[in-house]
Amino acid sequence: MTAHFPDPMVRYRTPGLADGRRAFTTNAELADWLGVIASAQQGAGTRTELLHLGPSQQGEPILGLVITRANGTTPDALEASHRPTVLLLAQQHGDEPAGAEALLVLAQELAGGLLEPLLDRINVVLVPRANPDGAETGTSATASGVDMAKDHLTLSTPEARAIATLTRDYRPILVLDAREFQAAGALTEQFGAVQSDDALLQYATAANVPEFLSKAAREWYYEPMAASLNTERLRNDWYFEPVAGAGRDRVAGGSVLPESVRNASGLKDAVGFVVASRGVGLGREHIQRRVHTLVTAISSALRSTAERSSNLDQVRSFVARDTRALACHGQVVVQAVPTPAQRDIELLDAQSGVERTEHVSWDSPLKLRTTTARPRPCGYWLAARADNVVDRLKLLGVQVMRVAEPGSILADSYDQTGTSATGQAPQVQLRRNAIDVPVGSYYVPLNQPLANLAVAALEPDSPAGYIARQVIEDVSEVARIVSTPSLVFEESN
Secondary structure (H helix, E strand, O other), rough: OOOOOOOOOOOOOHHHHOOOOOOOOOHHHHHHHHHHHHHHHOOOOEEEEEEEEEEEOOOOEEEEEEEEEEOOOOHHHHHHHOEEEEEEEEEEOOOOHHHHHHHHHHHHHHHHHOOHHHOOOOEEEEEEOOOHHHHHHOOOOOOOOOOOOHHOOOOHHHHHHHHHHHHHHHOOOEEEEEEEEEEEOHHHHOOEEEEOOOOEEEEEOOOOOOOOHHHHHHHHHHHHHHHHHHHOOOEEEEEOOOOOOOOOOOEOOOOOOOOHHHHHHHHOOOEEEEEEEEOOOOOOOHHHHHHHHHHHHHHHHHHHHHHHHHHHHHHHHHHHHHHHHHHOEEEEEEEEEEEEEEEEEEEOOOOOEEEEEEEEEEEEEEEEEEEEEEOOOOOEEEEEOOOHHHHHHHHHHHOOEEEEEOEEEEEEEEEEEOOOOOOOEEEEEEEEEEEEOOOOOOEEOOOOOHHHHHHHHHOOOOOOOOOOOOOOOOOHHHHOOOOOOOOOOOEEE
């Protein structure tokens, strides 16, 4: 296998990549590395700031770094620069260390290296280690056992809430998640082979992600990124993984649920993207190549953002206006599934190491098939006791209004008729009626840019929504408002 994955010509140097080192960069070393960059005298008008995003569940600091040539490092200063902001995120899973090492390299290159000229056209925020507790123990989950990579809609962990707050405040146009995928595992069991690719790539593929964002993600990010990786002789493909129990001829693409940072970002009018290097289960094996893969891919994404900065701003403005205008009109997708397709995947035989091609069925997320759709409401009503729901929506950046005077509105209430095949989201039917709206209850309007994110959270049969994840305990706590309400509202505190 070593011949198939040779070390790159370049050699990266971080604390965790030092010669003779057994452990990867510790959180204390990571803090020192970022702190040195933040406190150094930068040239060419570059500014840096170390961000303390909050403690992990075990009290470890979750740290970020702003690198910019704006007049300041606050969200308002970056917004006033009229340059798009990129958020780079790594090590949501503690057993995926290459992403953190790669972002430490990129922080240094942006703050005084070869990538620094890009700051004339973009701002960058980095979070090299989103899950410091998992990194400490070498496990994927957070200390509470929750997979934070699937927690970006329900926000049950402080780690996911820290990333949501950062995203809400800095409004990045690109959110790139640096990950690692399993080199063998289920792939070996299913195909008798191991992964031959260096990188697997995927953009946001959740239901209701605006078409223009998907087109921008594919043409402006995926295609040049794949070309950059190919230039470095780093094999790459669309993200795929075996389907449990499906036999040896079927794989699935990346998840289409709105719970990942990639898909949630797409519903926040940003390009959501994941770059995963081959790595889980390899320990320190091929670590320089794994880091090189991520540095190459992410550098391409930074260049793409700089080159397309004005186009991206136009796309975001159009998408925001279009989403606002859709309130009370047309259809909204509640559930969608990947489309069955066929494709070839490249693997390495587990015994001989010889390359081979497998023709497989592919659950393709690149084109979704709608299974449940219904008329798009004007907004959602939430019961006064739904404070927990409102807090999460506001962390996501969704506007929520509080009812200031009682009234009555025309709504579709939900009646639960059963449970889904997974036993999570309920089956419901709609019942049109006038409902009394008391003071202190809430209204979530859909004439706002993040309307599609509110839909993903609040439709009861949304597969990763707040009913399915038990944030909302009963379908009676939410209703769909079908006409513009004549009520008095105030901003929710």
